Amino acid sequence: MSDHVLEIKNISKHFAGVKALDDVSFDIVRGSCHCLIGENGAGKSTLIKILTGAHPKTSGTVLYNGKDFNPASTKDAMKAGIGCLFQELNVVEKLRVEENICLGLEETRFGIIKKSSNQKVFDVLRRIDSSIEPKQYIEELSVAKRQVVEMAKALAMDSDVIIMDEPTASLTEEEVKRLFEIIHDLKSQGITIIYISHRLEEIMELADYVTVLRDGRHIATKPRAEISGRQELIQMMIGKVIVEDYVPNKIDENIKLIELKGVSNKKLHNISFDLHKGEILGFYGLIGAGKTEIARAIFGADKYAGTILVEGRDVKAVSPEKAITNGIVLVPEERRTQGICTSLSIAVNTPMMNYRTVSHKGILNKKQQGRLAREYIEKIGTACRDENQSVAFLSGGNQQKVVLSKCLNVSPKVLLLDEPTRGVDVGAKQEIYQIIRQMVKDGCSAIVFSSELPEILGLCDRIGLLYDGEIKMFLKNDEHVETRHIMSVVTGGVENE
Amino acid sequence: MSNQASALNRGIKFTADGVQNLTIFCIFLMACVVGFILEPKLFFSPSNVTSILVSASSVIIVASAVTLVLISGNLNLSVGGTGAMGAVLFGLMTRAGVPIVLAALLAVVLGLLAGMLCGFIIAQFKLPSFIVSLAFRYITRGIALVGAGGAVIFGLPAGISKIGMTIGSIPLPAVYAIAVVLVFVWIQNKTVFASTAYAVGANEPAAHLSGISNRKVVMSVFAMSGMLAAFVGVVITSRFTAADSGILSTLDNDCIIAAVLGGTDINGGRGTVFGMLMGALFIVVLTNIMNMLGMTTYTQDMVKGVVLIGAILLNNIIRKHVRI
Numbered sequence: 001m002s003d004h005v006l007e008i009k010n011i012s013k014h015f016a017g018v019k020a021l022d023d024v025s026f027d028i029v030r031g032s033c034h035c036l037i038g039e040n041g042a043g044k045s046t047l048i049k050i051l052t053g054a055h056p057k058t059s060g061t062v063l064y065n066g067k068d069f070n071p072a073s074t075k076d077a078m079k080a081g082i083g084c085l086f087q088e089l090n091v092v093e094k095l096r097v098e099e100n101i102c103l104g105l106e107e108t109r110f111g112i113i114k115k116s117s118n119q120k121v122f123d124v125l126r127r128i129d130s131s132i133e134p135k136q137y138i139e140e141l142s143v144a145k146r147q148v149v150e151m152a153k154a155l156a157m158d159s160d161v162i163i164m165d166e167p168t169a170s171l172t173e174e175e176v177k178r179l180f181e182i183i184h185d186l187k188s189q190g191i192t193i194i195y196i197s198h199r200l201e202e203i204m205e206l207a208d209y210v211t212v213l214r215d216g217r218h219i220a221t222k223p224r225a226e227i228s229g230r231q232e233l234i235q236m237m238i239g240k241v242i243v244e245d246y247v248p249n250k251i252d253e254n255i256k257l258i259e260l261k262g263v264s265n266k267k268l269h270n271i272s273f274d275l276h277k278g279e280i281l282g283f284y285g286l287i288g289a290g291k292t293e294i295a296r297a298i299f300g301a302d303k304y305a306g307t308i309l310v311e312g313r314d315v316k317a318v319s320p321e322k323a324i325t326n327g328i329v330l331v332p333e334e335r336r337t338q339g340i341c342t343s344l345s346i347a348v349n350t351p352m353m354n355y356r357t358v359s360h361k362g363i364l365n366k367k368q369q370g371r372l373a374r375e376y377i378e379k380i381g382t383a384c385r386d387e388n389q390s391v392a393f394l395s396g397g398n399q400q401k402v403v404l405s406k407c408l409n410v411s412p413k414v415l416l417l418d419e420p421t422r423g424v425d426v427g428a429k430q431e432i433y434q435i436i437r438q439m440v441k442d443g444c445s446a447i448v449f450s451s452e453l454p455e456i457l458g459l460c461d462r463i464g465l466l467y468d469g470e471i472k473m474f475l476k477n478d479e480h481v482e483t484r485h486i487m488s489v490v491t492g493g494v495e496n497e
Numbered sequence: 498m499s500n501q502a503s504a505l506n507r508g509i510k511f512t513a514d515g516v517q518n519l520t521i522f523c524i525f526l527m528a529c530v531v532g533f534i535l536e537p538k539l540f541f542s543p544s545n546v547t548s549i550l551v552s553a554s555s556v557i558i559v560a561s562a563v564t565l566v567l568i569s570g571n572l573n574l575s576v577g578g579t580g581a582m583g584a585v586l587f588g589l590m591t592r593a594g595v596p597i598v599l600a601a602l603l604a605v606v607l608g609l610l611a612g613m614l615c616g617f618i619i620a621q622f623k624l625p626s627f628i629v630s631l632a633f634r635y636i637t638r639g640i641a642l643v644g645a646g647g648a649v650i651f652g653l654p655a656g657i658s659k660i661g662m663t664i665g666s667i668p669l670p671a672v673y674a675i676a677v678v679l680v681f682v683w684i685q686n687k688t689v690f691a692s693t694a695y696a697v698g699a700n701e702p703a704a705h706l707s708g709i710s711n712r713k714v715v716m717s718v719f720a721m722s723g724m725l726a727a728f729v730g731v732v733i734t735s736r737f738t739a740a741d742s743g744i745l746s747t748l749d750n751d752c753i754i755a756a757v758l759g760g761t762d763i764n765g766g767r768g769t770v771f772g773m774l775m776g777a778l779f780i781v782v783l784t785n786i787m788n789m790l791g792m793t794t795y796t797q798d799m800v801k802g803v804v805l806i807g808a809i810l811l812n813n814i815i816r817k818h819v820r821i
Contacts, residue, residue: 341699
C-alpha cells in the first residue's frame with residue numbers, strides 16, 4: 001500500500017455556474033493529521049462533501065487506498081472507511097447512546113441487529129471515553145461527548161479516515177484538550193484525520209500537513225515543519241484582498257440611531273457600540289463569532305440583558321414587529337428559511353413587512369400590491385417572469401432582492417444585513433452592494449454582518465471585529481487597514497502579535 | 498435584463514392557485530356531466546340541485562374558515578364537536594325560554610370563544626394544532642353530551658325552525674352557505690389578514706421576522722372556524738327542532754377533505770376558498786351519482802377514499818410540473 005491514503009486529483013465542482021472547486025489536487029498521508037483551512041466559501045465544505053459522498057464531483061478523480069473512489073452517499077463512504085464528524089452532529093437526541101451507535105450499522109440478521117456488533121462499538125467507546133454509559137440518552141451528553149459517540153461509531157465501522165469539521169466550535173478548553181489527546185491516540189493507530197478549523201492556533205498545534213484553499217482553488221499543501229507561523233497561514237488564506245468601490249459615506253456623528261450598552265445573552269458578551277446616521281457599520285468575524293446574535297438582538301428576535309437605545313429611546317425590543325415599527329429591518333442570514341415565503345409570489349412577499357403601502361383599513365388593494373412589486377422589480381433589477389412568479393423559482397441573488405424589496409417598502413431608518421450575499425453569484429453581489437449603498441445615500445443607516453472580508457471592506461465605514469461573542473476592536477476603514485491584522489484578531493490571535 | 502425577462506412573459510398571468518382552481522373546477526364539471534348522462538331528467542332538476550346544496554351546506558360553511566386554518570399551516574379537528582356544542586347550548590337556552598335570536602347569538606359567540614381559546618393555546622405554548630384541536634374535539638363534544646344528557650333535547654319552541662327553513666323552494670342553509678363562501682372568498686382575496694395567514698403558513702420564521710404575529714393569525718382563524726361550526730349547529734338544530742349531541746361527527750374530516758380536494762396544502766401557505774367550494778360540491782355530486790347507481794354507503798366510503806388519494810396526487814403533480 002502506498003503511504004497516501006487519499007489522492008485527490010484535479011477535482012472540480014460547479015454549482016449552477018459557480019465554481020466551488022476548481023482543479024484541486026493534493027495527497028493525504030496515511031496516519032497523519034491533515035488540516036484544511038480557508039476562508040468561508042473557499043471550498044472546504046464542498047471538498048468534504050465530495051469525499052463523504054454528499055455531493056457528486058463535476059470532474060476529477062479521488063483515489064482511496066489506491067483505488068478509484070466514488071461514494072454515492074455518506075453511508076457508502078462510511079462503509080468504505082471514511083467517517084465524518086459533521087458540524088451538525090448526526091446523533092439522534094431522543095435515543096440512547098447504544099441505539100445511536102447501532103443506527104446505520106449493517107450487521108443485521110433479518111432486520112434484527114446482531115448483539116455481537118454492538119459489543120465492538122462499546123469496546124471502542126470505552127477505549128476513547130470510559131465515562132459514557134451506553135444506556136445514557138444522547139440529550140444528556142455534552143457536545144464533546146456526542147462527538148465521541150460519533151467517533152466510536154466511525155471507528156467501529158473500521159474507518160481509516162475520520163473527517164472533523166470544526167469540531168471545537170462549541171467545546172470548552174478542557175474538552176478541546178481531551179479531543180486532541182484522542183486525535184493523537186487515533187493517529188498512533190494509523191488512522192488518518194482530516195481536520196477543518198478556523199482556529200489557527202489549533203492548526204499549528206495539531207497539524208502534520210496543512211492544505212490551504214482559497215476561492216475554490218488549491219493554494220498550497222505544506223508539512224507543518226515548513227510553516228513559519230500563523231502569519232504565513234493567514235497570508236495564504238486571504239491572498240491579496242482586492243477592495244473596490246469603497247466610498248466613505250456622509251456620516252452625521254451627532255445623531256446616534258442605535259446604541260448598544262452592555263448587551264449580553266447566551267452567545268454575546270458585553271456588546272456596546274453606536275450607529276451614527278448615514279453610516280455603514282460592519283461586523284466581521286468567523287462562523288459562530290456572534291454576528292447573527294447581535295443582529296437578532298437589535299431586531300427584537302432574541303432576548304438579551306443590557307440596553308438597546310433606538311434614537312435615544314430604550315426599546316426593550318420585544319418583537320420584530322416593534323422593531324419594524326421603529327424603522328429597523330433585518331435581512332436574515334438564512335434566506336430560504338427566514339427571509340422569504342418560497343411558495344408565495346413576489347407580489348405577495350414584497351409588502352410582508354409593511355402592508356400599509358398596499359392596503360386601507362385592513363383591505364388589500366391587489367392592483368397596488370402588483371404595482372408595488374413591479375416598482376421594486378424595476379428599481380433593483382430583480383430578474384423574474386413577472387410579479388406573480390413564485391419566489392421558489394428565482395435564483396439566490398434574485399430571492400435576496402425580494403428580501404431587500406420587503407425592507408425597502410418599510411422606508412427603514414436602519415438596515416441590518418446578515419450575510420447579505422451568501423449563496424449569491426458574483427454579478428448579483430455587486431448589484432446588491434449598489435442597492436445597499438444607494439439606500440444609505442437616500443438617508444438610511446446600515447449594519448452589515450459578514451464573514452466575507454472583501455464585502456466588509458468594500459462597504460463599511462467602520463469595522464467591528466468579533467471573536468467568540470465579543471467585540472475585540474473597532475477599526476476605521478481606510479487605506480491603512482491591514483487584512484492580516486484583521487484575520488489575526490478574528491482567529492483569536494493576540495492583537496499585538 | 499430583468500425588464501426583458503418580464504416583458505417577454507407579459508401574456509396571461511397565471512398563478513399557481515389559479516391553475517389548481519381551474520383543475521378542480523373542471524373535475525367538478527366532469528362529475529356534473531357524468532351525473533347528467535346517468536340521469537338526464539333528474540340531475541339538474543331544482544329538487545336535486547337544492548338537495549345537493551343543502552347536503553353540502555354544513556361543510557361549505559365551516560370549511561370556509563377551516564381552509565384559512567389550513568392555509569395558516571394548522572389543522573382544526575374540533576369543528577364537529579364545537580358544532581354539536583353550539584347545537585346543544587342553543588337547544589338548552591331556547592328550551593329555557595331565552596329569546597331565539599339571542600340564544601343563537603350566544604351559541605355562536607361561545608363557539609367563537611372556544612375556537613379562540615384553542616388557537617391561543619396553540620400559538621402561546623407553541624403546541625401542535627393537531628393535538629390541541631383534538632383535545633378540544635373531546636372537550637366540546639363532551640360539553641354537548643353532558644348538556645344533552647348523552648342524547649337529544651326535544652321540546653324546543655317551534656319558532657326556531659325559521660332559522661333553517663325552506664322559503665318557497667329555496668332552503669336557507671344553502672343561502673347561508675353561499676353567503677359565507679362569498680364573504681370568505683372576499684376575506685381570502687382582499688384582506689391583509691389573509692395575506693398574513695398565507696405568510697405564517699408558508700414560512701412561520703420568515704413571517705415572524707417580517708413582523709407578522711403568529712398568535713393573531715392562529716387565534717383569528719380558529720375563532721372563525723369555531724364561530725361557523727356553532728352556527729351550523731344552530732341551523733341543524735332548527736331544521737330538526739331538536740338538539741342532537743351526536744351531530745356533525747364527520748365534519749372535521751369532511752372540511753379537510755373538501756379543502757384538500759380544492760388544492761389547499763395540508764402543510765400550509767397554499768389554497769383557496771373557491772377551490773374548497775368546488776371540492777365540497779364535488780364530493781356531494783359524487784355521492785349523489787353513487788346513490789343513483791345504487792351503491793351502498795360502505796362502497797361509497799371506499800370510493801371517496803380512493804378519490805381523495807387521487808386528488809392529492811394530482812395536486813402534487815400540478816405543483817411539481819406547473820412552474821409558476
